[in-house]
Amino acid sequence: MGRNSSIAVLWGLTFFAGQALAQTMEVGIKDYKFEPAELKIKAGTTVKWVNNEKRTTHSVLFTGPGGFESERFFPGESWQRAFDKPGVYPYTCGPHPEMKATIIVTE
Numbered sequence: 001m002g003r004n005s006s007i008a009v010l011w012g013l014t015f016f017a018g019q020a021l022a023q024t025m026e027v028g029i030k031d032y033k034f035e036p037a038e039l040k041i042k043a044g045t046t047v048k049w050v051n052n053e054k055r056t057t058h059s060v061l062f063t064g065p066g067g068f069e070s071e072r073f074f075p076g077e078s079w080q081r082a083f084d085k086p087g088v089y090p091y092t093c094g095p096h097p098e099m100k101a102t103i104i105v106t107e
């Protein structure tokens with residue numbers, strides 16, 4: 001009984017710490033624009049891109065070293081990624097290269 005409740009308390013604390021540290025910021029996509037176009041976050045933050053268009057699909061395509069493109073996501077859908085390393089992450093949209101934006105990750 002005593003051992004079980006210690007484990008329960010430990011699990012609860014771990015869960016709480018994880019909730020407090022993990023933060024998610026949202027970038028909306030509407031009218032072929034990322035909003036905000038420049039977002040500053042702390043390392044460890046997750047960014048969630050939400051497609052708010054009526055009918056257009058978009059992707060998130062990182063143009064820096066080790067460039068990476070997300071899947072295309074439809075209106076009402078989202079895609080997310082965590083940023084663990086400080087740096088500047090420019091990105092665009094695969095099908096719409098005129099859409100330009102940046103994520104800046106600080107310590």
Ligand SMILES: [Cu+2]
Pocket residue numbers: 032057058059093094095096099
């Ligand atoms: Cu697009």
